[in-house]
Amino acid sequence: MAAQLVRAQQKVTDLVKEWERSKVYTQAYINIMPESSYTLKPTPEMRSFAEQLLHLADANFGLASAAMGIKSPYSVGQLEKSSDKSKTNVSKLVAASYDFIIDSLKKMSDAQLERSIQMLGKFEMTTGIAIIKVLEHQAHHRGQTTVYLRLAGIKPPQEQLF
Secondary structure, X not given: OHHHHHHHHOOHHHHHHHHHHHHHHHHHHHHHOOHHHOOOOOOOOOOOHHHHHHHHHHHHHHHHHHHHOOOOOOOOOOOOOOOOOOHHHHHHHHHHHHHHXXXXXXXXXXXXXXXEEEEXXXXXXXXXXXXXXXXXXXXXXXXXXXXXXXXXXXXXXXXXXX
């Protein structure tokens, strides 16, 4: 049963649907946080709200590039180091990272998802599983921003799991 579930997730159309849903959900977080709270850090050593989202975008570009064997338009860490942490710029870069993945997935075949790759030079998996790992990573960081919203006195957007 579990193997069938994983196989079902590895259809390009299913992955595109999940990434499109996730893009909308992440954009809701971006939209609801006021610009004045983009510098908010729960503790001094943590990333700010803006930095958390720029990290998410950086990883979307970098990890998806590695998973799909395509060139990212940004070098690793470039977005997170951006000096422009405005709501407008963060929103634009995060949306572009989702579009990069969605557009790249749409050019793939289901068979390409079964290709075996070395992710980050040490983890062997299929391209489809690697793309799911990238989806998991962005969900992790979006989830962390729930705390930032609560600290700013904002109720997070309604879950969009389906």
